[in-house]
Amino acid sequence: MRVAIIKLVAFAGPAHDKVVVCYISTWAVYRPKPGAYSIEHFDPSLCTHAVYAFAGLDITQSAIKSLDPWQDLKEEYGKGGYERLTALKNSHPHLKVSLAIGGWNEGSKNYSTMVANPLQRGQFVKQVTSFVRKYNFDGLDLDWEYPTQRGGSPRDRENFVALTKELREEFDGYGLILTSAIGAAKNVIDQAYDVRQISRYLDFLHIMCYDYHGSWDHKVGYNAPLMAAAVDPLSVQFSIDYLLKQGAPPSKLVLGLPFYGRTFKTALQGVLDDASDGAGFQGPYTREDGFLGYNEICITLSNKTSGWTKQWDGQTSQMLARAERNVFTQDVNVVTFDSSRSIANKVKFAMRKRLAGVMVWSVDTDDFLGECEIDEDTFADFRLVKTAPRRLNHNYPLLRTINEATTLALEEIAADEIVVPDDSENEIPHGSIADRKNAAASVISLSLTSSLLFTLLLGLAYSL
Ligand SMILES: *[C@@H]1O[C@H](CO)[C@@H](O)[C@H](O)[C@H]1NC(C)=O
Numbered sequence: 001m002r003v004a005i006i007k008l009v010a011f012a013g014p015a016h017d018k019v020v021v022c023y024i025s026t027w028a029v030y031r032p033k034p035g036a037y038s039i040e041h042f043d044p045s046l047c048t049h050a051v052y053a054f055a056g057l058d059i060t061q062s063a064i065k066s067l068d069p070w071q072d073l074k075e076e077y078g079k080g081g082y083e084r085l086t087a088l089k090n091s092h093p094h095l096k097v098s099l100a101i102g103g104w105n106e107g108s109k110n111y112s113t114m115v116a117n118p119l120q121r122g123q124f125v126k127q128v129t130s131f132v133r134k135y136n137f138d139g140l141d142l143d144w145e146y147p148t149q150r151g152g153s154p155r156d157r158e159n160f161v162a163l164t165k166e167l168r169e170e171f172d173g174y175g176l177i178l179t180s181a182i183g184a185a186k187n188v189i190d191q192a193y194d195v196r197q198i199s200r201y202l203d204f205l206h207i208m209c210y211d212y213h214g215s216w217d218h219k220v221g222y223n224a225p226l227m228a229a230a231v232d233p234l235s236v237q238f239s240i241d242y243l244l245k246q247g248a249p250p251s252k253l254v255l256g257l258p259f260y261g262r263t264f265k266t267a268l269q270g271v272l273d274d275a276s277d278g279a280g281f282q283g284p285y286t287r288e289d290g291f292l293g294y295n296e297i298c299i300t301l302s303n304k305t306s307g308w309t310k311q312w313d314g315q316t317s318q319m320l321a322r323a324e325r326n327v328f329t330q331d332v333n334v335v336t337f338d339s340s341r342s343i344a345n346k347v348k349f350a351m352r353k354r355l356a357g358v359m360v361w362s363v364d365t366d367d368f369l370g371e372c373e374i375d376e377d378t379f380a381d382f383r384l385v386k387t388a389p390r391r392l393n394h395n396y397p398l399l400r401t402i403n404e405a406t407t408l409a410l411e412e413i414a415a416d417e418i419v420v421p422d423d424s425e426n427e428i429p430h431g432s433i434a435d436r437k438n439a440a441a442s443v444i445s446l447s448l449t450s451s452l453l454f455t456l457l458l459g460l461a462y463s464l
Pocket residue numbers: 059060105106107110
């Protein structure tokens with residue numbers, strides 16, 4: 001009896017009813033230690049959905065295929081990554097696990113070719129269904145980056161609708177989930193997606209709300225600003241509002257959060273808009289120019305003798321950190337990134353917009369080993385939070401922030417509703433009064449359910 005109850009508590013999912021979609025970039029296993037991330041590092045209690053990224057497209061067979069058979073499969077003494085991840089559902093029944101196909105390195109052209117031919121498309125739909133079922137996945141995540149772009153064709157827009165429609169019809173027979181990663185740039189949304197149509201067939205749209213600025217701009221900019229100047233479409237708020245305006249139901253939108261920053265090298269002071277080189281710098285684990293994992297950033301910032309300083313921008317909810325000028329190159333290294341305060345504020349934004357929840361790219365660059373100092377300003381912009389929630393564990397600070405912020409934001413929104421029912425002077429930004437009413441109703445029922453659950457657990461504990 002005692003064992004059974006401990007299991008029930010330890011292996012539950014997040015304590016709210018929003019989605020937390022966790023991408024795992026499975027090549028992270030090849031990073032140098034201690035940055036290397038394997039499926040055994042994944043903590044299913046912090047996510048509602050896990051996404052295995054990526055599988056690829058075999059255009060000659062119109063089929064999904066493993067891009068790394070040794071890691072993914074069990075054949076020929078492979079490491080069986082697909083089944084190691086889906087096996088976590090046995091101990092964590094709340095968890096849904098999808099396989100993602102695509103990603104940046106897969107390009108766009110082969111997808112464009114496949115969807116243009118109804119015969120090939122039909123073959124793909126059948127094959128992908130049996131493939132995801134074979135490895136016990138709960139569904140498929142389409143990560144074609146992007147229809148109509150990067151060598152694609154203007155017809156991709158309607159063909160992508162056909163693909164999602166046909167996958168939906170097939171998947172419904174097996175109860176499979178169909179989602180897609182969606183580009184956040186206005187021109188990509190305009191050209192690539194018939195938002196209203198794909199929203200009919202997808203369970204969730206995972207909006208990639210990052211990479212708004214990077215070293216490719218040749219000046220220092222924020223990776224993922226929550227807000228921007230009124231006319232600037234390069235912000236999280238713009239992307240989400242624009243998709244809602246195109247007819248995406250909020251209940252299907254999932255806000256993407258970056259667990260990484262964008263890096264720059266500049267000969268100037270290292271402030272926003274400073275001219276910079278085109279490549280940025282790289283980190284010791286991720287080893288990619290212009291990119292630093294949050295774990296690589298927070299380790300450096302936790303080191304008091306590293307010479308790095310950081311600066312919060314409340315306007316955009318972004319953090320900018322800079323090194324001391326390099327005495328040899330005379331450059332200043334700069335990184336812009338999401339701190340836990342940024343993440344908390346974006347979660348609150350998603351809750352105010354009544355979105356389904358949030359997605360993260362990707363869990364393998366959170367501080368999954370718990371090596372960094374915990375930020376003390378995480379909930380500084382949460383009116384009702386006096387002290388940060390107590391944590392049982394110091395690892396995964398960003399994922400823990402997401403789950404805490406979800407509950408706290410829903411409480412704050414409900415409290416606003418009760419204290420100032422119809423007072424337009426106290427209007428919350430980003431949400432109509434009607435929205436607020438609906439939210440309050442659902443939050444009250446949510447907190448009733450969770451307090452019921454706690455009472456139940458308490459009762460069980462007492463009976464021990
Ligand atoms: C597209 O398909 C061709 C033909 O099979 C293949 O050679 C090529 O590598 C594929 N492109 C990508 C980016 O995988």
